[in-house]
Amino acid sequence: MNKRFFKFKNDLSIKSILEYLNISEKIFYKYNSKNINILDFKINQFSSLSNSLDDSLIFLNKSISNNLKDIKGVCLIKIPLQEHNFKNNIVIPSKNPKLDFCNLINEFCIKKEKKSEFVKINNSLISDTSVVGSNFTIGNFSTIDANVKIGNNVIIGNNVSISENCLIGNNVHIMDGVCIDCSIIGNNVTISQNTVIGKNGFGFHSGSPNSHIFFHIGAVKIGNDVFIGSNCNVDRGHIDDTVIGDFVRIDNQVHIAHNCKIGKNSILAGKSATFWIS
Structure with missing residues (x-):
């Protein structure tokens, strides 16, 4: 948790x-x-x-x-x-x-959620409880929710959503249409267009007659010097965190399921899936 x-x-x-x-x-x-x-x-x-x-x-x-x-x-x-x-x-x-x-x-x-006021920059909304570093750039129609901490030299594109309490390191580039939730992101990371990180995973009990998706209380932790392609999904962990190690390279259209741990220097090719079996 x-x-x-x-x-x-x-x-x-x-x-x-x-x-x-x-x-x-x-x-x-x-x-x-x-x-x-x-x-x-x-x-x-x-x-x-x-x-x-x-x-x-x-x-x-x-x-x-x-x-x-x-x-x-x-x-x-x-x-x-x-x-x-x-x-x-x-x-x-x-x-x-x-x-x-x-x-x-x-x-x-x-x-954890916290009500806050928002400051408008370039038609984007940033919570007044969030902190951004120097040389910060944000595009149009993006939202940064409460208690987010963002490092120096970060570029955020258009239509980006960053949910409460996320941590983002230095020299990070988050491109258009990215959605980030329940995530801790290291330094020198690029996240390409329309990728979703940290949403609830596909966890349910198959033996139950009326199966429902279980609430996931882990996060996503992304290391330093990571590249993530476009249209990828990285689910947060069910109990422990989903982890992407340092120097990982992820192609477009890759799905990483809840609880997965991607080791340092790994390369994941396009349209692949990485999953965890309970």
Whole structure:
């Protein structure tokens, strides 16, 4: 969960999770210590298994043979439970941990948004809470929303949209029609016409009878000295960030799905797709 762009609607306690998932306290305490105060214990973020923290909620969708001694946080885990070492975890039993986890994100997480006034430059609108560096140029009919930070020597074309809280480095060229959301962009980056970066990915639960797209709470991180061609899509991560490393070159009409990590010096040819399988 990238906290620069997302937050909880309200405090999220274990008790509120149990109530939402319709799990009784009796069942919860069957697997956990009676000393856990389910009202006072707060979840501060949603995490992936590889980035679990003491105050985070994670899920385990598959049976695992080894114990959980190196995994932290509150864990939604598939029932029936096998014998595991839950010493470092608070366990919430679930018939479908991934689905429950994603539904909890949909229910309790929202994007950070801030109302602001706008300054008009060249028929474009820039929030008065955003900061731009020296030698900044912007075309017509573009919008920069609240709390965006832009470095020096940045050129923004026409009809560009940059959403709240984005970070853009120095010497960046963003061409006409680009849409940027939930993204952190490094130095010396070129993003060509009509590319979309940081929108919600194509994540849903295929086993659900009425499948709906799950809310994505990761971001997109783009390194330094990156070129992205026109009409590309880079989806933000579902939980962790989608990452494009330094010195990457991406041709036109390339799709990079949520959670992907593109390594340093990679080259992606036109009309290719890079995807992540859960």
